[in-house]
Amino acid sequence: MRRCAARARRVVAAAAAAGLMAGCAGPNPRDPLESYNRAMFAFNDRLDRAVLRPVAEGYKAVLPEFVRTGVTNFFSNLGDVWIGINNFLQGKVEEGLSDTFRVAINTTFGLGGLLDVASEMRLEKHNEDFGQTLAVWGVGSGPYIVLPIFGPSTLRDTGGFGVDYWYGYAPTYVLKDVNPPHRVTWRNGIATLEFINVRANLLGATNVLEQAALDKYAFTRDFWLRRRRSLIYDGSPPPEKEPEEEEEDTAPPPGGRSSNDAIPSIAVAASSSATSSSIVADSVPRAAIIDPSDFNSQDLQP
Numbered sequence: 001m002r003r004c005a006a007r008a009r010r011v012v013a014a015a016a017a018a019g020l021m022a023g024c025a026g027p028n029p030r031d032p033l034e035s036y037n038r039a040m041f042a043f044n045d046r047l048d049r050a051v052l053r054p055v056a057e058g059y060k061a062v063l064p065e066f067v068r069t070g071v072t073n074f075f076s077n078l079g080d081v082w083i084g085i086n087n088f089l090q091g092k093v094e095e096g097l098s099d100t101f102r103v104a105i106n107t108t109f110g111l112g113g114l115l116d117v118a119s120e121m122r123l124e125k126h127n128e129d130f131g132q133t134l135a136v137w138g139v140g141s142g143p144y145i146v147l148p149i150f151g152p153s154t155l156r157d158t159g160g161f162g163v164d165y166w167y168g169y170a171p172t173y174v175l176k177d178v179n180p181p182h183r184v185t186w187r188n189g190i191a192t193l194e195f196i197n198v199r200a201n202l203l204g205a206t207n208v209l210e211q212a213a214l215d216k217y218a219f220t221r222d223f224w225l226r227r228r229r230s231l232i233y234d235g236s237p238p239p240e241k242e243p244e245e246e247e248e249d250t251a252p253p254p255g256g257r258s259s260n261d262a263i264p265s266i267a268v269a270a271s272s273s274a275t276s277s278s279i280v281a282d283s284v285p286r287a288a289i290i291d292p293s294d295f296n297s298q299d300l301q302p
Helices: 002-022 034-062 065-089 093-109 130-136 155-168 170-174 180-201 203-212 216-232 266-270 272-276
Strands: 144-147 151-154
Touching (some): 034 144, 065 180, 203 216
8 A cells, every 4th residue: 555655646746747848848740640639639538528437437436446456457467468479579588488477377376367466476567569569670650649539649559559459459369269249249348347447447547637737638648658668668768869860769679677667657547538548449458558557456556
């Protein structure tokens, strides 16, 4: 509990500082589609206020904390499978093996992933997706894009998102032997549960942003891009260059600090619908938007 409170204070301080800076932010060269993006951001925000947030608040009010913790751990364990594959694809063998052991331990001794035994054994939780893998392989990020419902992304991460869905979303292969009509029903039900759970876990972060940011769109965009860059470089991004010298985030060397040391992702939570964007619709958990694995399981508690 003490650890959670300390992290919460750090996140709130970062959000407040970024919110003040956002009010003075000028045009971002990474955002040539700003006019469209602002319109889509406003649509996502209205959707969140009207539907997503009220449902998440009801979910949080009805289910006790230990149940929500179990749901968070369960989906986090499923996500570790694809995280491990991406670590191997990026040449980070040690991290990939760690992810493999996490899945084995949590599935075996954690009641199918409901308990996060691996973290108690100091096996670190990582955060990888195919968009980050493409960056390691040298693919440029392209322009910043706000997707309908799914929220903040880039051209590269939008392509990675498709791969994350077809190959990385656990229910897709867990349910592959189920009859098609039932498979769709089960997949959509699981996706809905995951989406609501993540949105409920981020209610506090959204409230902080509402009070901190003068321009929610600029806040979310700039902070998301910084966070994404930090994730790509495993928490150790090189110093940012001046705008005229700025290069896209590509090909970081394997290794570096853990992605858990990356910039807190509170800004993405504030994008309202984007808060839950990584799991809306067919619910692909990906770091490119937001994911429970951005936080330790203890940090996700309200």
